[in-house]
Each structure stands twice: as C-alpha cells, then as structure tokens.
Amino acid sequence: MEKLLEVKNLEVGFQTYGGYVQAVRGVSFDVNRGETLAIVGESGSGKSVTTQAIMKLIPMPPGEIRNGQILLDGEDLVPKTSKQMEKILGQDVSMIFQDPMTSLNPTMRVGAQITEVILKHNNVSKETANKKAIELLELVGIPRAEERVRQYPHQFSGGMRQRVMIAIALAANPKLLIADEPTTALDVTIQAQILELMKSIKKEVGSSIIFITHDLGVVANVADRVAVMYAGQIVEIGTVDEIFYDPRHPYTWGLMASMPSLETVDEGQLEAIPGTPPDLTNPPKGDAFAPRNPYALQIDYEEEPPMFQVSPTHFAKTWLLHPEAPRIDPPEAVLKNRRKLAGTFEKPVMVMEV
Amino acid sequence: MSALPNKKDKFVVVGSQADHAEKINKPSLSFWKEAWLHFKKNKLAMFGALLLIVLITMAAIGPHIVKYDYATNDLMNSNQPPSKEHWFGTDDLGRDVFARTWEGARISLFIGIAAALIDLAIGIIWGGIAGYKGGRVDEIMMRIADILYGIPNLLMIIILMVVLGQGLGTMILAMTITGWIGMARIVRGQVLQLKTQEFVLASRTLGADSRRILFKHLIPNSMGPILVTLTLTIPTAIFTEAFLSFLGLGLNPPLASWGTMASDGLPALEYFPWRLFFPATFICLTIFAFNVIGDGLRDALDPRLRK
Amino acid sequence: MKEKLIEVKGLKQYFNIGSPNEVRAVDDVSFDIYKGETLGLVGESGCGKSTTGRTIIRLYDATDGEVLFKGEDVHGKKSKKALKEFNRKMQMIFQDPYASLNPRMKVADIIAEGIDIHGLAKSKKERMEKVYKLLETVGLNREHANRYPHEFSGGQRQRLGIARALAVEPDFIIADEPISALDVSIQAQVVNLMQQLQKEKGLTYLFIAHDLSMVKYISDRIGVMYFGKLVELAPSSVLYQKPLHPYTQSLLSAIPLPDPDYERNRVRKTYDPAVHNYAAGEEVKMREVAPGHWVYCSEKEFQQHKATY
Numbered sequence A: 001m002e003k004l005l006e007v008k009n010l011e012v013g014f015q016t017y018g019g020y021v022q023a024v025r026g027v028s029f030d031v032n033r034g035e036t037l038a039i040v041g042e043s044g045s046g047k048s049v050t051t052q053a054i055m056k057l058i059p060m061p062p063g064e065i066r067n068g069q070i071l072l073d074g075e076d077l078v079p080k081t082s083k084q085m086e087k088i089l090g091q092d093v094s095m096i097f098q099d100p101m102t103s104l105n106p107t108m109r110v111g112a113q114i115t116e117v118i119l120k121h122n123n124v125s126k127e128t129a130n131k132k133a134i135e136l137l138e139l140v141g142i143p144r145a146e147e148r149v150r151q152y153p154h155q156f157s158g159g160m161r162q163r164v165m166i167a168i169a170l171a172a173n174p175k176l177l178i179a180d181e182p183t184t185a186l187d188v189t190i191q192a193q194i195l196e197l198m199k200s201i202k203k204e205v206g207s208s209i210i211f212i213t214h215d216l217g218v219v220a221n222v223a224d225r226v227a228v229m230y231a232g233q234i235v236e237i238g239t240v241d242e243i244f245y246d247p248r249h250p251y252t253w254g255l256m257a258s259m260p261s262l263e264t265v266d267e268g269q270l271e272a273i274p275g276t277p278p279d280l281t282n283p284p285k286g287d288a289f290a291p292r293n294p295y296a297l298q299i300d301y302e303e304e305p306p307m308f309q310v311s312p313t314h315f316a317k318t319w320l321l322h323p324e325a326p327r328i329d330p331p332e333a334v335l336k337n338r339r340k341l342a343g344t345f346e347k348p349v350m351v352m353e354v
Numbered sequence B: 001m002s003a004l005p006n007k008k009d010k011f012v013v014v015g016s017q018a019d020h021a022e023k024i025n026k027p028s029l030s031f032w033k034e035a036w037l038h039f040k041k042n043k044l045a046m047f048g049a050l051l052l053i054v055l056i057t058m059a060a061i062g063p064h065i066v067k068y069d070y071a072t073n074d075l076m077n078s079n080q081p082p083s084k085e086h087w088f089g090t091d092d093l094g095r096d097v098f099a100r101t102w103e104g105a106r107i108s109l110f111i112g113i114a115a116a117l118i119d120l121a122i123g124i125i126w127g128g129i130a131g132y133k134g135g136r137v138d139e140i141m142m143r144i145a146d147i148l149y150g151i152p153n154l155l156m157i158i159i160l161m162v163v164l165g166q167g168l169g170t171m172i173l174a175m176t177i178t179g180w181i182g183m184a185r186i187v188r189g190q191v192l193q194l195k196t197q198e199f200v201l202a203s204r205t206l207g208a209d210s211r212r213i214l215f216k217h218l219i220p221n222s223m224g225p226i227l228v229t230l231t232l233t234i235p236t237a238i239f240t241e242a243f244l245s246f247l248g249l250g251l252n253p254p255l256a257s258w259g260t261m262a263s264d265g266l267p268a269l270e271y272f273p274w275r276l277f278f279p280a281t282f283i284c285l286t287i288f289a290f291n292v293i294g295d296g297l298r299d300a301l302d303p304r305l306r307k
Numbered sequence C: 001m002k003e004k005l006i007e008v009k010g011l012k013q014y015f016n017i018g019s020p021n022e023v024r025a026v027d028d029v030s031f032d033i034y035k036g037e038t039l040g041l042v043g044e045s046g047c048g049k050s051t052t053g054r055t056i057i058r059l060y061d062a063t064d065g066e067v068l069f070k071g072e073d074v075h076g077k078k079s080k081k082a083l084k085e086f087n088r089k090m091q092m093i094f095q096d097p098y099a100s101l102n103p104r105m106k107v108a109d110i111i112a113e114g115i116d117i118h119g120l121a122k123s124k125k126e127r128m129e130k131v132y133k134l135l136e137t138v139g140l141n142r143e144h145a146n147r148y149p150h151e152f153s154g155g156q157r158q159r160l161g162i163a164r165a166l167a168v169e170p171d172f173i174i175a176d177e178p179i180s181a182l183d184v185s186i187q188a189q190v191v192n193l194m195q196q197l198q199k200e201k202g203l204t205y206l207f208i209a210h211d212l213s214m215v216k217y218i219s220d221r222i223g224v225m226y227f228g229k230l231v232e233l234a235p236s237s238v239l240y241q242k243p244l245h246p247y248t249q250s251l252l253s254a255i256p257l258p259d260p261d262y263e264r265n266r267v268r269k270t271y272d273p274a275v276h277n278y279a280a281g282e283e284v285k286m287r288e289v290a291p292g293h294w295v296y297c298s299e300k301e302f303q304q305h306k307a308t309y
C-alpha cells in the first residue's frame, strides 16, 4: 500500500503559565492512501494537537513543533510558511471539527461557504462552483440541495450542519481528511448516519481519513487501522482487528475492559482504570502509564519502554512484550474476545522505529 | 539493539500506584492568585498600579512633608514660581501649590472612590435582584433604571446643587444618582448568564435560599467584570468632579480639589502656568493609571482571554 | 410488591406557553421509580430528559401533573421547612463537570454547602470531618479539600459533585448524564462508585444518559423518550432483547459497539413517525404489553404486540 502521510518522531510543546506542556512526545505513524486511521485516547492525550500539527494549526506561540517531520506525499510540511500552507490546506488536507455549531459562519449562506472553498482552490467559474456545491450537498445526503444552498446555518439541524462541514471539507477533493471527534456532539442515530456517510465518501472519493474519537464503538465502525495514544505518545498501533481482538498494551486492555458490552449481562463491577492521566508539564519517568497500570513492572518506573512489533502491522510500546517479562494474561473482558490472528509473529520483536 | 537491559529482577510485576495517581502536584492556585500572575505580566498595567501607589502615598503624606499649610494665605508670596521654598510654586493667595495639590489629591481620590463604592453597592443589589428574580421584577427594575438614565446628567446635578447647596456630599450624591446604573446593568447581565449554570442549580437543589445563591455564587463569579467597571468608574468620577468645579459647580474654598485648583489656575495660565499645570497633570496621570489598571484587570480576569 | 419511592403522574412541562415558540419539553409522562432501583432514561438530544429530571426535583414548576415522593406530592409542598427537608431527600448530579462546581469556591466549601444549608454539623471541626469522610468516600483524599475545582480532572470533578450530593444523605439521586463528558476509562470509575454507593446506602437513581450501553449496564429498568413523550418502558435486558416501539428499535440499532465484526454486519433501522398511521381520535397511550413492559401505542398496535410477544 502506498503511503500518503508519514509522521516521524513528532514533538509538540506549549509554553504556559503552569510550565512547559509536552503535549506530543515523539509520535510516529503513517497513513496509507484510501484508508481510515482512527486515533483514540483519553482527553488531553494529544490527539488534537497531533492533527493540528499536521495542518500547522498549532498557535505559535505558545506552541511549537520541537522536532520531527510530517511528510505529505514525501514533502515535509514542518518548515513550510503559513503562506505555503494556505495552498495545502483545503486542497490536500482538510479538517472537520467537533462542534458543528461554531465552525460554520452564521451570517453566510451555506452554499456560499462551500463555493468559497471551491473557488479558492480551483480555477472554475462561479456557476460551476455553484453546481459543484449542490452536488456536494447531495453527496452528504442533504435532500432538496438546490433550495438548501440558499439557506443559513441556523436553518439546519446539528447533524445537517455536520454534513455541511463535511461537504466543505470535501469541496477541494482533499487527499487527506482529518475529522476531530466529528460525531461527539451528535445523537447516536445521527452519528450512525455521519459514520455511514464518511465510509461511503472514503469509497467514492478515495480520500484517506484520520478520525479522532474516544468512543471505541465508533472506532470499530469506521477504522481500518487504530492508533492508541496515551500521555502524548502512541502506545499501540495496528489494524482494527488487531487492536480489538488481540490488544497487547495494558492501557488498551484497560480501555476495552472499562466498556460494558451490550450482550453480556454483567453483574460484577466494570474494570475502571484507576487514577487520572499524568500531568504533561512533568511527565513521569519511565512508562507514563505505570502508575495506573495494575500490571506495571519494576522497569516501567525506571525506563521508557521501546516499541515492540507483534505482526507486520501491529506495534505496542510496553515492557510486557520483552522476552524477560513474565507472561501476563489480559483481563477477562479482553480475553473473552481474543482471537489468534493471521500474521502474528511467534515472538514480539523490539524495534527502534515504527 | 544493545539497549536491551539485562536485569531480570526489573521484570517483576509491582502493579499500579493508584493512590499516587490521584495526587495533584501543582501548587494550589486560587482564581485571584492566578489572575495576579497574569496581571503582573502586563507592564503597562503594572506601571499604572505603581503610579497609583505613588499618588496615594503622596496624598497621604504630601501635605505634611512641606512646612506650609494648604489653606493658609500668604499674600506676600502670591504667585511664586516653583522654587526650593515652594516646590510647585504658590497661587494667587500665596498658598503652597504642592501642599494644595496633595490635599486636592485626597479630595479627588475620595470623591472618586466614594462614588465608585456607592455605585458598586447599589449596582450589585439592584442588578443582582433584577437579574436573579427575572421576569416582571426584572422588567420593572430595569425600566426604572432606564428612566433615571434618560434624565440629563448636568440638569440633575444643577438641581441637586440648588436644592442641597454645594459641597462634598452633594457632589458625590450627584455623581451616584445615575452612576450606579452602569454597574447594575453589568451585574444583571452577569447574573442572568450565571443563574442557569449547573453549579447554581446544584445549590438550589441543596435548598439554598436566594441570598445564599446571590452572595455565594452569583456575585463572586461576577467579580471580574464588577472590578473592571469599578476601576473605570473612579477616573470618571474624578474627571466629573474636575469638570463640575471647572464650571463653578464644585467645592467651596478653601477646600482644594484638583478641579477647583485647575479652575482657579486657568485665568492665570498666561503668567503663572504652574497653577494649572500641576493639578491638570495629576488629573491626567490618575485617570491614566486607573484606565490601564482597568484594562489589565479585564485581561487578567477574563478566563476567555487567558486560555 | 416493591415499594414505590417516586410516582410521576401525567407530568407536563411546557416552556413559553402561549407564544409561537411554545416547547412541550415534557408532555404527559408517567412512571414510577421503585426504592433501591436505577431507572435509566434515554433518548436523543432535546427529547426532554433533563427537563423531566429538573421538574421532578422542582428546579422548574410543572405545567401540569404531579410527582409523589413516598406518597407525598412534591409540587404541592408550600412551607419553606417542608421544602428544605424535601431538598435533603432528593439530590442531583449534573452533566458538565466544569460548569457544575463553583470556580470561586474551595472544594471543602463546595462539598459542605448542603451541610451548611441544613446545619448538619455542630462545629467547624465536625464539618471538616464530614468533608474528609465524603472525599474519601468518592476516592479522593483530605489534601484535596483546600484546592479549587479547576485543579481537578473531569472525572475527579464529577466525583466531587457526587460527594456534594451525598453530604445531605439523600434517598434519591437524579443523575443527569453524569458520565457523558468523561473519558471511557474514567466513566467506569464514576459508574462503579455510583453502584457501590447504591449498595451501601440503598440509594435510588434516575440515570439520564444517551450512551445506551452504559445505561443498560447500570439500570434495572429503562425508559425511552421521544419528543417529550415516554414511548417505551421495560426492564433493561428485555428492552434490548425485545424492543417493541420502532423508535426504540432504531435507537438500539444505531449504537456502535466495540466489536469490528459486529460493526461490519450491522443493519441500521430508521424511524419514521409516519409508520404508525394513527387515525384521528385513536387513543394512543402507554399500555402494558407484558408484565413490566410498557409501550406507547394504539389499541390496534397493542393487540399486534401482544400477539407477537
């Protein structure tokens, strides 16, 4: 598969009154053409900052990209000026935000907001742009699109506004679509529609998608591959089956086990991950998850674990995969769903880089 | 690959330190402490604060550090230019302008602060009740405020002066009779916005009465805008006093305020400019100081501007 | 027969009555809550879940209908003293962990607010002892008492909100989406805490949510709301196995589950209110199709449901 985006050892920090926040601490991953990568992780783990770095939307100051490369089609975005980025944003990469209420301009007709983007990136007439806008609204499933283009955002419901946002994001046929929790503010029924829409768009337009969420159900629905973030790092990354049916990192276990499932009539307690996420102005030594990890090893408190590779596509950053480590079985809730997947190595291999 | 640590004993399960994970390491910072940290970074506002401290200190000790009294005439030495003897010179009756300036500072600052505090008290109660009760009560209370606001200020002041006679009390009353309306509107807006917040609802479900909700929840959370309005009211009052004195509606001699001094000094501007220069300069400096402090406070206290 | 703690009868809450933008947020809703159980309330945004909860606890004055607490009409109570006593027995946990704690108050004062209002502590020392104990109950510790809310994470704040409610030792707690704003891993902490407290103190919950898998886990019975009306009410496992109202069916089919295989094969149903095709004058109301399983339907639908149950 061909790589569209390669992020290498990305480090992003913010200077704040409380100290220097190391929001992203050495993140590396790829996105292939036409695939959906989901990023999951708890609030503050650096999901948004990672993607904002890709779009160069980090406010500088107080933020800075301290280190790393972001290669889009082999071209590094990090050294680009904001003028150069303007060409790329919307055209090659575009973004859908969480809040459909605030990300549309309330005083502009919906159609005009779409044609604005089309006209900016394509050398077409106004009429063609208008036609394209109507097509886009139809594509995202808004009925009577010819009338709707002349309406204002407040005349649309929340779910429809999010569809409009998606239409705007698609206006210039981006190669990469970044969706930062696009369904969190919506109801399940509308969420289901938007997820279906995103999947059909991927098929029809062929865009790659980075999908940020903290809902594992949503991940299982949309993702081809999944990256799990914790405290500014990717702690596990693999195909959606690998993450759900054979997770290796204790944080991923914790996430899976803390969700009740619909079919099991559980009587016992949910397996909560104890404690709270670490303070990123002063990340703990060793494995940042150790203080909340019931399976933490002595070494977790002393040294940061390297990445271990468990299949051609599956990596996890935990000492538990080290040959010296004791054999530990995941919690019951994870074990129950565990499967043997094709392609898994006999033994995990320690790697320096993904 | 050489980084492989080879110590077996490191690979034993020791588990979580969950109780540690609940710990908060950062030092506890109250809202006001944090606001102060922000305010401190604002150079102009800090300069204003420093200036204000100097002005207040001088108002306190100024009249005492020269051997002249502010009210004692010395016709032999009238209209002296600034010198070693009389640092700011003397006026037409030979009174020491330095002593008078700081005596005037007391009165000007007093008027400003008193007017602002009265505005504050009335504004908080009126706006707080109107906003909290809402509905008809709110409508009636705010309509009354609107009507009062509609009466021309100067007219009101002149009527008061005529009825009550000129003086410090009348001056303050004149300024506050409509001055509180701005404060009331600010407080009402804040309260309207805050009263549907969940922490207020929580307090109501606990059985809190209106007084508790107003004074424990609504007013403390409106303190930011209230304080900003307050710091911006003081210079307005000082200026109004000066302006009224200038029009001859101010205080009676020998009382000195910066307004009366400037008003006395104006006719002599051509020959004895220091008589206008000093009070005018200090009026400007004070107004400037309060304004930059107010702006600094606004930035420091507004959580939206802070994040 | 289980003891009824709360009886909601024909509750209506209309906003802006008489104006063109009248909202019938809660429109003739009736249900009971038994002592010691958790009743879940689900439905999409704006269907009136919060309004139902807030009207029950008297944050709003009901337009019509009544709420009985241990057989006494809550909305009829007039004397200040009776009201205050009632406030102690019924408490609420809020959705937004950021907006539900007064940012200018110290944690100790926030938690002790109920203690102060009802005079439940005789001395300063006793008050602080109570606060420490409550902090420990919700898994925090006494050092947290002197801090301000903004220093806590979302999950910790939500636990502070629970401690505040517990301070007055209520019998009944309305939890309005207490976990919606929290991370999955933190949600479990709060849910576990709520369940543990229910066991220890015999609490009764009305648990409002839109996360259906969590609701199923925590609730004994679940009510589904649609546009101000309760459309289905059933024991939770029954509701998930045999949803009868088409709206419930569409809601259940829309929940994404953390299982990729299931997601690949998921069939989603959509709800169109037109399917009912109610004739004019047809009486549509809650009817008990099977013991404990109520559906909002017409007589014709009722017979169909019964036939196929």
Ligand SMILES: Nc1ncnc2c1ncn2[C@@H]1O[C@H](COP(=O)(O)OP(=O)(O)OP(=O)(O)O)[C@@H](O)[C@H]1O
Pocket (backbone or CB within 6 Å): A014, A015, A016, A021, A023, A041, A042, A043, A044, A045, A046, A047, A048, A049, A050, A059, A062, A063, A214, A280
């Ligand atoms: N502009 C900023 N200034 C200072 N710190 C910031 C800024 N933006 C983000 N951060 C910090 O960076 C860290 C990562 O934030 P980020 O928004 O990426 O989290 P997230 O994983 O997207 O969380 P959520 O699920 O809540 O959206 C947080 O600790 C946050 O406080």
Ligand SMILES: Nc1ncnc2c1ncn2[C@@H]1O[C@H](COP(=O)(O)OP(=O)(O)OP(=O)(O)O)[C@@H](O)[C@H]1O
Pocket (backbone or CB within 6 Å): C015, C016, C023, C024, C025, C043, C044, C045, C046, C047, C048, C049, C050, C051, C052, C210
């Ligand atoms: N104070 C109010 N004045 C006017 N309308 C209101 C008021 N409170 C709620 N509403 C309206 O009542 C309806 C029900 O609102 P409610 O907050 O109960 O919904 P909800 O089911 O809790 O939704 P959500 O899941 O979004 O919290 C909505 O249409 C809302 O706009």
Ligand SMILES: [Mg+2]
Pocket (backbone or CB within 6 Å): A047, A048, A049, A180
């Ligand atoms: Mg984010």
Ligand SMILES: [Mg+2]
Pocket (backbone or CB within 6 Å): C049, C050, C051, C176, C177
């Ligand atoms: Mg609600």
